[in-house]
Amino acid sequence: MNDLVLPNFLLIGAEKAGTTALSRFLRQHPDVCFSDPKETWFFNRRYDKGIEWFASHFDHWDGEAAVGEGTAHLLQSEIAPQRIADHIPDVQLVCVLRNPIDRAFSQYHFYLYTGKADPDRPFGKLIREPDTEFGRDLINRGRYIDHLRRYESTFGRDQINVVLHKNLRQNPKPVVRGLYEALGVDPSYDPDVESQHNVTRYPASETVYAVLRRTWNTVAVGAERVAPDVVDRLRQFARRLVFDTSKPSMRDEDRAYLRKVYEVPNYELGEWLGKDLSHWTEPVS
Template sequence: MQVADIDFIIIGAAKSATTWLQQSLQQDHSVYMPGPELHYFSRSYDKGDAWYQSQFTPPDDQVLIGEKSNSYLDTPGAAERIKRSIPNVKLIAQLRNPVDRAYSDYCMLFRRGDVGRDIRQYLDPRYAAGGRFLNGGLYYRQLQVYLDLFPAECMQVLLYEDVPADPQRQLDTVRRFLGLESELRITPVSNKVKDKTVPVISPGLRRVLHPLKPIVAPFRSNPVVKGLRSMIARETKYTPLGTELYERMIDFYAPEAEMLGKFMRRDLSGWLTNVSSVRGPHQAA
């Protein structure tokens, strides 16, 4: 296959159930998507087209070929690279309340030990504007970059909040957009993907054990290793997203959300609702 043979790309957003969407689509034998996120047009473009093509091994010429890399939505230059390589590709963006998305992204990196516990350093617009967490929710300006390059009919924009309400309907919407048989019913992935309530090794201990990771990796499925891991893994305690910080983030995202709502013709006022209580990690899972 050639790069131009790719039919669709899920471009983001991160922490918006795009892995659920990918795994649901992969249950259809007429759809082929490589498992990992390739991030070719964002982080690995220097590897070249030959490397990118080698990541795709479709079973035959009849399948619909796609990939998912959440970094494509908010990485400068990714849209232009995709347009040059796959000018007729279909694009899928699944978006989430930007405050919840940023908090979930922070929790993921905290769980990995990549960020500290001072949540304001990463999420307070007074200090963190321009950083990864807040930039990831500037959807309207990110989509506008793509719409300046691709026809509007080549893009499907969805909301994460519609998934728990009616996952099959969300999946059917994507299938119609891709031209797949609407009558073919697929059971959406039922288990929560990347659940951050699952016990993990603490960030501090993870850093201490990091040098041993290459040695232990081949034995991760070993019952003894799994047993040892379960003994030291704990559910992570996250810093709550307090009311004051939450309201600052609402103010930060309000102009973007308003423009996005007009573009989608959707009422996104629920994204901008102030809260009077502390927002804990399970509310923004």
């Protein structure tokens, strides 16, 4: 057990806030070892596999000072903080926070792309159904202050490092170098921050996508029993045809609704961070 290599920092979220890009910026540093793959889901969904299984994702460690892993769903997990503390109590926690309104919109379209969301149930309807599992998921992931307080009660404030998505997107180098310093590696290293990673794809037409998806579901039910690999390749091809990276506009009434939903949590988060989050009320973040 003493020979296990475990991370001394975790990138815990938020989902659809830039964690993939940040993980790639961090792993560029020669004194940083990142898990393979980035997300192991150990502390929330695969804990029964055991700590040795988790440690196997760092078999490529070669003496680097900073060792990290990045499951973006950990931020909202109620069970992960104590599990993490049981194994790596001194861990540094890193999270990227995006305007929760835009984060929810991006996640909804990610769910459309992966087939988890029903295109017949538009974003505006889902966010007004907070009692459903899907609507609750979209909304609650953006109540960052609740999740951060949960981690604070387990680890303390000094182990939590918060990055704002807007800063990471607009001026990434000082953000990344600041994290290098927090993780105990040379902050003078110059990362390549030009390339984009894990860009959300959006349906060119949600109406067309809805029709195609209904047709596809009818065909795929039988075909997957015969040739699942072929079906998966066709699914990927169809997604590339129907989706692109041109972001649709959120309806003004939906943004106004979510602005009200997040008004108090955002205010409390700003107080907790000591940061001005007024830009989260702007039309685009």
